[in-house]
Amino acid sequence: MIERLKDTTVILASASPRRTKLLAQAGIRHLVLPSTCEERVSSRKPEEVVTELSRQKAEDVYTRYRQEHSKENILVIGADTVVAVGGRILGKPKDRDDAFRMISMLQGNTHQVYTGVTLLEYRNAIEKEDTFFECSHVQVYPMDDSEIRCYIGGGEPMDKAGAYGIQGEFAVFIKKIEGDYHNIVGLPIARIYQELKKHI
């Protein structure tokens, strides 16, 4: 959909199948090349954590890919998503008990989902970097313990920040969102598209 991407190799620096699906939905053909760098954060603020990590992921993949394809026009997309309740970050659950603890904090409450994105571009010998984040508010219906256990039993929570997937069975517990839906899934594709348009 974006004209100038036609001669550019777009690379998603993430192994998340949800992010790949969203980029494809936006009509952006891309390679998947997950970052392998160690994650280091210097802040506890959700918006700073996700932007820092998105930058590290994008830079890791950018450097590695450029070593072998130094003349190619490339655009690397790095992203990181966290869930925050009352400013406190929830990552991916360690085990089922941890998932139960997280979902107990989310039910009957409003939380935030932050995704940081870094666009790192090499084009006709010029480098450009753009980092931003989106925040969406999510209101969850009250859930009783058996509903939480049943949801966890389905296996959905374990690889997801905040222990839930809005695009799966958890959808029946989401009362309302305010912000970008796809940001909650893991990639704010509307914002990415609009940022890429600006760069033309």
Add this chain to the structure above:
Amino acid sequence: MIERLKDTTVILASASPRRTKLLAQAGIRHLVLPSTCEERVSSRKPEEVVTELSRQKAEDVYTRYRQEHSKENILVIGADTVVAVGGRILGKPKDRDDAFRMISMLQGNTHQVYTGVTLLEYRNAIEKEDTFFECSHVQVYPMDDSEIRCYIGGGEPMDKAGAYGIQGEFAVFIKKIEGDYHNIVGLPIARIYQELKKHI
């Protein structure tokens, strides 16, 4: 997921593949039996139109199915979705020009999506009916004419109220939503699940 539905035939009174997919996502197994009744509306208010039409669709399918399966426990789900800008309803576009006109009204603006739902249940010789609606607010990024034409060229708008599908390529133009995302796709599954829970 809802215990009492185990001995109930759930019937979706709609041919929309998006609604079927959402019910499946909520873990609700169902038959698809679209209504064939003529649609009659007595109001121009979006919330009244969608609730009226959802009721007509559910009642049509309920009556037809009950004629042949009079002793079965059944739950019929009827739904109708419209897009409204400034209180004025946009239905499905007649042709590409009509789609262009509609999307021109939506771009750079906030509109509402209303879905009316009727749950019509026959259970152990008792009939129950429940009708409600959900309204979601959708903010669309500014689009230029070539973006609108390119989107229409992809063929997505023609079978959709308001000439767009949030679950397709139009996602890149959605700045923000407030309310239930799935309501915009065509079925507020969270509200449906919560209403069904109440009836236990």
